[in-house]
Structure formats: C-alpha cells, structure tokens
Amino acid sequence: MILERRKKYLQVALNSTLGEAREIIFQLPISERILIEAGTPLLKIYGTEAISEIRAMTSDSTYIIADNKCADLGAREVEMMATAGANAATCLGVAPIETIDSFIDECKKFKIDSMIDMMNIENPLMILRKLKKIPDVVILHRGVDESEFKKEKQIPYYQIKQIKGSYNNILISVAGGDTIREVQRAIFNEANIVVVWKNFYRPSTETASLAEEFLKNIK
Amino acid sequence: MISLLPPSEKIIIEAGTPFIKQYGVNGISSLKAWWSQKVGISSYIVADLKTMDRGGSEVRATAMAGASATTCLGLAPIETIDEFIKKCEASNIDSMIDMMNITFPFEILQKLKKLPNIVVLHRGVDENNNKSKKIPHEQINRIKGAYGNILISIAGGETIRDVTRTFFNNADIAVVWRSFYENPKETARLAEEFLKSAR
Numbered sequence: 127m128i129l130e131r132r133k134k135y136l137q138v139a140l141n142s143t144l145g146e147a148r149e150i151i152f153q154l155p156i157s158e159r160i161l162i163e164a165g166t167p168l169l170k171i172y173g174t175e176a177i178s179e180i181r182a183m184t185s186d187s188t189y190i191i192a193d194n195k196c197a198d199l200g201a202r203e204v205e206m207m208a209t210a211g212a213n214a215a216t217c218l219g220v221a222p223i224e225t226i227d228s229f230i231d232e233c234k235k236f237k238i239d240s241m242i243d244m245m246n247i248e249n250p251l252m253i254l255r256k257l258k259k260i261p262d263v264v265i266l267h268r269g270v271d272e273s274e275f276k277k278e279k280q281i282p283y284y285q286i287k288q289i290k291g292s293y294n295n296i297l298i299s300v301a302g303g304d305t306i307r308e309v310q311r312a313i314f315n316e317a318n319i320v321v322v323w324k325n326f327y328r329p330s331t332e333t334a335s336l337a338e339e340f341l342k343n344i345k
Numbered sequence: 346m347i348s349l350l351p352p353s354e355k356i357i358i359e360a361g362t363p364f365i366k367q368y369g370v371n372g373i374s375s376l377k378a379w380w381s382q383k384v385g386i387s388s389y390i391v392a393d394l395k396t397m398d399r400g401g402s403e404v405r406a407t408a409m410a411g412a413s414a415t416t417c418l419g420l421a422p423i424e425t426i427d428e429f430i431k432k433c434e435a436s437n438i439d440s441m442i443d444m445m446n447i448t449f450p451f452e453i454l455q456k457l458k459k460l461p462n463i464v465v466l467h468r469g470v471d472e473n474n475n476k477s478k479k480i481p482h483e484q485i486n487r488i489k490g491a492y493g494n495i496l497i498s499i500a501g502g503e504t505i506r507d508v509t510r511t512f513f514n515n516a517d518i519a520v521v522w523r524s525f526y527e528n529p530k531e532t533a534r535l536a537e538e539f540l541k542s543a544r
Contacts, residue, residue, distance in 0.1 A: 166398070167402055167403060167406070169366050169369075170365055170369065170394060170403060170407075173368040173371070174366065174367050176369070194366055195395075197418060197420075198395075198445065198469040198471060199363055199469075199470050199471065200471055201471075203362075206366065206367055218397060218418075218420070220418070220420035220446065221445075222471055222472045224472050225469055228471050245397060245398065246397075246421060271399060272422045272425070
C-alpha cells in the first residue's frame with residue numbers, strides 16, 4: 127500500500143472540467159496529505175487524458191486517485207488507469223466478485239492501491255468476506271443523487287469500526303462530506319481518508335481554506 | 346472495425362465502458378461520425394456509461410456527444426436510476442438499465458417511478474470465465490410479460506449460435522463483442538450472417 131496507515135488524508139474530488147480542475151489544484155496547499163481524485167464524470171468526459179493532465183498540473187509525488195468505478199473488465203481498466211499515471215483506482219462493491227478479485231490482483235501487479243467503493247451496499251463486510259484478497263482501501267459512501275433526493279440517508283460511520291474490527295489493515299475512506307465539520311466528524315469516527323467535493327466543485331476561496339484548516343486542525 | 350461492418354440500420358455501435366474511460370466523450374462523437382458516414386443516415390450509438398451516481402450530468406454529456414442511448418447500472422441507488430431515466434427523456438435519448446449481477450431484475454423495475462426504454466441482461470465479462478453463470482434467457486419473457494413496452498438487450502454472447510438463440514428467446518437486441526475484439530473479420534462475418542438470418 128502506498129498510503130500510510132497512521133496519517134489522515136483529505137481527498138479532493140475534481141468532477142467538472144479540466145479548466146476548473148487546474149484552478150482548484152493551483153489554490154490547494156502542497157502536502158502529501160492532500161490527495162487528488164479524477165472523478166468519474168471527468169474520466170467519462172476526457173478519458174484517461176484527465177489523469178495524465180492532472181498529473182501534469184501536480185508534482186510527481188502527488189497521489190492521484192482514478193475514480194473509474196469499475197463494474198466489469200477489472201484488469202483492463204486498472205492497466206489503463208495505472209498507465210495514465212494514477213496511484214489508485216476504484217472498483218464498485220456491487221460488481222461481480224470475479225471482477226473485484228481480478229481488479230485487486232491487477233492493482234497489486236501495477237503497484238497501485240485498490241479501493242472498493244461500497245455505494246448502495248447495506249453490509250460491506252459481506253462483500254469483503256467473499257474476496258480472495260482484501261483491498262487496500264474501502265470507500266463508504268452516500269451517492270450524490272441519494273443525498274440530494276433523500277436527506278435521511280446518512281454516512282454510515284458505524285461501519286468504519288465494524289470493518290476495522292475485522293480487517294485492521296484496510297484503510298477507510300469516507301465520501302460524501304461537504305464541510306469542515308463533516309470532515310472532522312469522519313476523522314473522529316476513525317476514517318483515514320475524507321473525500322470532499324461540493325466545496326471544490328467550483329473554484330472558490332473556500333477551497334484552499336478548507337484544505338488549510340484540515341492540515342492545521344487534523345494531524 | 347467500423348470499416349469492416351456491413352452498413353445497416355440494424356447494426357448498433359456501442360462505445361464500451363473501457364473505450365469511454367479511455368477516450369472520453371470524444372470517442373463517442375468519433376464513432377457517431379464514422380458509422381453515420383458509412384450507413385448514410387444519423388446512426389444509433391450506445392454509450393455504455395454504466396452510471397452508478399450522478400445520473401443527470403453523465404446523461405447530458407453523452408447526449409451532447411451524439412449518443413442515441415446510454416446505460417445505467419441496475420445496482421445503482423434507485424434515486425440515481427430515476428434521475429437517469431428522467432434525464433434521458435429530457436435529452437431525447439433511450440435509457441438502458443444494465444442488470445449485471447442482479448438476480449431479479451424485476452425487483453428493480455418495480456421500484457422505479459418510470460420504466461426505462463431498454464433492459465440489458467448480462468453476464469459480466471469477468472464472470473464469464475465462471476461457466477456456471479449463464480445468460481438469463483428465462484428473464485426475457487418474464488419481463489416482457491409484465492412490461493410490454495420494454496425492449497430487451499442481451500449481452501455476453503459471442504457466436505452466431507448465441508445470437509440466434511437470443512432472438513429465439515425474444516430478445517430485441519443482441520450485444521456481441523468478444524469476437525470483435527479478438528478477430529475483427531470474424532465479427533464482420535457474424536454481422537452479415539445476422540442480417541441474413543434475423544429479420
């Protein structure tokens with residue numbers, strides 16, 4: 127695994143256009159604890175060019191996540207993302223188990239981190255138990271559409287401890303938080319990575335300040 | 346590949362998920378342009394987006410690139426599928442729900458506010474190596490019996506025999522890809538045989 131177990135990370139998801147991605151990246155403080163995500167919409171619009179472009183905008187040491195949300199053809203997508211310069215790729219937990227297994231294998235082969243996105247899964251442990259090898263990171267999630275149309279669906283914090291209790295090597299990434307309060311709450315609940323995107327969706331002064339607050343307040 | 350295919354309205358070109366993740370929406374526009382030129386009319390292109398979240402924004406981007414239909418995973422949150430179908434209608438493109446890894450596609454359809462235009466039944470490619478998993482032909486008539494207006498697309502077949510069986514079982518669209526990938530000429534031949542035998 128490339129990420130370190132004892133560190134806390136903030137993952138900034140870039141979802142709109144490469145132009146806006148550039149503006150956001152240039153506002154961010156430089157730190158190995160700030161991770162950059164090439165979001166699913168960005169990948170589907172620009173293809174793997176999104177990753178190589180983001181790589182060109184950042185330093186070589188910046189950790190880039192390709193949120194490809196693989197559902198089938200696990201091996202092929204990993205190779206594409208790794209070759210384009212990603213340090214991690216994502217696979218859906220709802221994908222066939224065969225796909226997740228081959229995704230994790232291929233990530234190991236290409237020396238990138240494997241992240242399994244548990245969106246729309248009631249009990250992530252059930253999926254983890256079926257796998258041949260465990261992934262490096264598990265992502266817990268409200269979908270964007272879900273949180274917009276159904277306010278009562280909550281980020282499943284209690285699952286963090288459940289998963290860590292059974293698999294203490296897995297890092298937990300919590301996606302779907304939008305404010306510094308939500309970020310703090312996720313870290314307090316033992317998340318290793320917090321994914322933010324709403325405030326970063328459009329360039330704003332909030333962008334840099336949230337990242338700076340994170341670096342200052344969360345060690 | 347496109348240059349090898351016989352020009353026909355009955356042949357649909359799919360921009361596959363890896364293709365889209367590699368080339369983005371530009372890939373879709375290129376396929377649209379090449380195939381339309383060959384067929385001589387505005388051709389039908391499916392963007393296999395496999396949407397899992399943000400139903401709305403993905404549909405808009407692919408429709409603008411020239412896709413005639415796009416796909417959403419049946420495993421996505423119901424809110425996403427509903428939003429996806431609504432946005433497909435608004436963008437005037439066909440909505441396809443991909444039922445990969447779902448035992449009872451029925452249960453998903455029942456929860457939706459509106460029905461999709463097309464349901465895709467499927468073995469995943471990675472699953473395919475697991476021979477015990479079969480293309481769920483028996484689902485076709487079950488879905489058509491309950492929802493007369495839905496078209497059924499069957500993915501995962503590789504030979505003309507698979508394709509014939511698919512139509513025999515009442516499917517409207519058969520998706521082939523493996524032979525394309527491994528041997529484009531074989532595929533062109535399959536397409537020609539298909540045009541001759543399926544009417």
